[in-house]
Amino acid sequence: xxxxxxxxxxxxxxxxxxxxxxxxxxxxxxxxxxxxxxxxxxxxxxxxxxxxxxxxxxxxxxxxxxxxxxxxxxxxxxxxxxxxxxxxxxxxxxxxxxxxxxxxxxxxxxxxxxxxx
Numbered sequence: 001x002x003x004x005x006x007x008x009x010x011x012x013x014x015x016x017x018x019x020x021x022x023x024x025x026x027x028x029x030x031x032x033x034x035x036x037x038x039x040x041x042x043x044x045x046x047x048x049x050x051x052x053x054x055x056x057x058x059x060x061x062x063x064x065x066x067x068x069x070x071x072x073x074x075x076x077x078x079x080x081x082x083x084x085x086x087x088x089x090x091x092x093x094x095x096x097x098x099x100x101x102x103x104x105x106x107x108x109x110x111x112x113x114x115x116x117x
Contacts, residue, residue, distance in 0.1 A: 058116060068104065
């Protein structure tokens, strides 16, 4: 069996399993037509006013910064597992990667994005 046919088998199996899981969940889940089902849940307290409120932009900014450095960590693990095989070229690549992220952190720090106002 060639690599491409093995990949195709794995891909089809993954799609079939996901579709089967969603279909089983949909078939077995309880059905309710209660109008309160669409209401936002607030610990049993009846809602007052609109549930659509604006959030500070700072929340989104912190979330984006968290994602940037979370992705850094996720990309660091595969590199660390093959570090010895990559040699000097791998070390230079990860150094460039860290420099780019460090410049991003310094830029966010200088712009005041890390200060909670």
